[in-house]
Amino acid sequence: MKNIKILTLFILSFLVFSCGSNSDKNTSGFSLVTSKNKAEFKLGEEVQVSVKNSKNKQIDSVSFYFEDKQFSAEDDEGGISFSLEEYKVGNQQIRAIIYTEGEEQEVTKTIKVLSNKAPVSYTYNIVNTYPHDQNAYTQGLEFHNGTLYESTGQYGSSSLRKLDLETGEVLDQISLDDQYFGEGLTILNDKIYQLTWREGEGLVYNLDDFEKTGTFAYNESKEGWGLCNDGEKLYKSDGTEKIWILDPDTLAEETYIQPAHHMGLSSRLNELEWVNGKIYANTYQKDGVAIINPENGIIEGVIDFRGLREKVTQHDKLDVLNGIAYNSETNKLYVTGKNWDKIFEVEIVEK
Structure with a gap:
């Protein structure tokens, strides 16, 4: 128990908190949302992210990017699901390229990825x-x-x-x-x-x-x-x-x-x-x-x-x-x- 307390105190000295957010500042009406607006994940967890279409525009296709991997939308709502297996920890950005009405729009969202094991x-x-x-x-x-x-x-x-x-x-x-x-x-x-x-x-x-x-x-x-x-x-x-x-x-x-x-x-x-x-x-x-x-x-x-x-x-x-x-x-x-x-x-x- 003593060692656990020492480790916990030491870890708390490391903490830097940040929240996930959308950096998109345009007026396209598109943004990215995660399931239950979750902004913090641990390795091994599943990330569900979709496109919020507040202006109800026609979406022709969506391509998602996380680190150097590309994902295609899995449903009509422009959503995907992927597992955090072989990725880096830290504040990481999900990026989406949305093709709509002959235009291309880019939106992003930052999530925090943490280790799933105590040091x-x-x-x-x-x-x-x-x-x-x-x-x-x-x-x-x-x-x-x-x-x-x-x-x-x-x-x-x-x-x-x-x-x-x-x-x-x-x-x-x-x-x-x-x-x-x-x-x-x-x-x-x-x-x-x-x-x-x-x-x-x-x-x-x-x-x-x-x-x-x-x-x-x-x-x-x-x-x-x-x-x-x-x-x-x-x-x-x-x-x-x-x-x-x-x-x-x-x-x-x-x-x-x-x-x-x-x-x-x-x-x-x-x-x-x-x-x-x-x-x-x-x-x-x-x-x-x-x-x-x-x-x-x-x-x-x-x-x-x-x-x-x-x-x-x-x-x-x-x-x-x-x-x-x-x-x-x-x-x-x-x-x-x-x-x-x-x-x-x-x-x-x-x-």
Whole structure:
């Protein structure tokens, strides 16, 4: 019962509520309605949607679209029914193209799709403890070829660093210009990608010498929070309910997933880490990490890291948990926080 209460409290911190709606603003008289005006569904449920024809126009045909699938109307009222099986969670749009009296009309309706399973609840064991610069406002943390890299934040003191895990020594470092607030980082194809917070651009460096070689714009999102990669694509959080998927060549935000569990959508997902095919994401100002399926956005697990902050030196600048690094060569996971003087190697265990 205690574990259930803990998981419920943690999940409630994730909730972002939104209602289904019709975005159609024209005067065609057409709109989409779901059975009983239901706007929230879970995977596996049946969705029944039909065209409301308030002006009683002649409907010649209707084509429905949900994600990348097309459906044809199943009845004279312009309605369909389909099962939510292999779809993404989040706020998803049903679109209908209506052919009427020689014209084509488009109407849409947004529904919320949630997981049909509660996330698995995990806790942690501390395996080892390593020193960490107490003055580092950790924003991103990542291993590459056994070496630990870190991005730190704050205007006027943001940096990119290479660290010695065992000693905590900073092996290499460059400072960002004062107008930048450093955020997440990731390494792909011998390039380091570092986000900035509200400056609307990311920074690109050579891996070997930290030489800055370029920048990239945020073409959809307004902010940069966390960053990770799967060996091919980059994943970027921005403080909203979206995790953007970036093209590795252009770095454009092409599409996104919307992490959700069985009770709602999640926002304020911050530092990201790719771990064995899943995205680990900590929630800003919370002592927890979500385990996200990158294919559909389902939050499959939640790691409760409460109590870890109390194990570091307490001081005025001490801030929240932030910093997840997975060493794929050793299969070890490490976490730290903003202005923490320790990095913890942790073992994740189910409650």
